[in-house]
Amino acid sequence: MREFWQSFAALAGVVCAFAAVGVVAQPGQNDPFAAQRTAMVEEQIRGRGIEEPRLLNALRTVPRHEFVPDSLRDDAYGDEPVQIGSGQTVSQPYLVALMADLLELDGDEKLLEIGTGSGYTTAVLARLARRVYSIEIIDDLAERAQGVLDDLGYGNVEVRVGDGYRGWPEEAPFDGILVAAAPAEVPPPLIEQLKVNGILVAPVGGPLQDLVVIRKTPEGLERRQVDVVRFVPMVGRAQEDPEGENPNFP
Numbered sequence: 001m002r003e004f005w006q007s008f009a010a011l012a013g014v015v016c017a018f019a020a021v022g023v024v025a026q027p028g029q030n031d032p033f034a035a036q037r038t039a040m041v042e043e044q045i046r047g048r049g050i051e052e053p054r055l056l057n058a059l060r061t062v063p064r065h066e067f068v069p070d071s072l073r074d075d076a077y078g079d080e081p082v083q084i085g086s087g088q089t090v091s092q093p094y095l096v097a098l099m100a101d102l103l104e105l106d107g108d109e110k111l112l113e114i115g116t117g118s119g120y121t122t123a124v125l126a127r128l129a130r131r132v133y134s135i136e137i138i139d140d141l142a143e144r145a146q147g148v149l150d151d152l153g154y155g156n157v158e159v160r161v162g163d164g165y166r167g168w169p170e171e172a173p174f175d176g177i178l179v180a181a182a183p184a185e186v187p188p189p190l191i192e193q194l195k196v197n198g199i200l201v202a203p204v205g206g207p208l209q210d211l212v213v214i215r216k217t218p219e220g221l222e223r224r225q226v227d228v229v230r231f232v233p234m235v236g237r238a239q240e241d242p243e244g245e246n247p248n249f250p
């Protein structure tokens, strides 16, 4: 009997070890990056005037270091973009915060994101909205991002590989759209897939871009420019039909 309990205890230990591996560093008291994350929010986000409590809470919670390559974890909370492979970067924390803030989220939204990249912005949005659909054109990045999001338990997120120019018609319309790669002009399908009263945030133009906010009202589109930013260009059809003028483009 004693042997049975010993092997039972050993087995339970193994099961626990597996369970512990399955839960990837949800931030807690033992998170070695917790202090850096708190400092990031205070200095880079609150310090620049973003006050929305749900957003600040999301940024205090999402483990940004999980979304960057292992060798760059120590740089994850700096005030700048970080390389994520395939020649791409995860945006500077302040830009992620600013774009999420501009979407004016209250928790019940269905969102579309173009340019999943590392999945970090997707995770922040997933904490602020009901559901997030995200499109990434580089399959390695999409796969890695979906893996990290799954490991961290973000069940309200779907990532797919594709050209975000066309949006995600099967899931449209969206309450908000965040575009994280810069087209010369906002792709018309994205405007079409925005709900009335929905908000789209996108960098437009290049190589430095205007950060543009478009609100769809019953009367038409309201457009304003809030900042000058630098994102990677939107590749794919956005570069082949840059002004979005040819509705018959294949």
Ligand code: SAH
Residues within 6 Å of the ligand: 084, 088, 089, 090, 091, 114, 115, 116, 117, 118, 119, 120, 121, 122, 135, 136, 137, 138, 141, 162, 163, 164, 165, 180, 181, 232, 233, 234, 235, 236, 237, 238
């Ligand atoms: N917000 C991301 C970073 C985005 S970087 C993060 O939190 O990590 C911009 C991403 O847009 C890159 O990964 C790039 O591959 C992707 N991209 C560029 N053009 C695209 C297109 N047409 N459709 C979808 N994704 C695109």
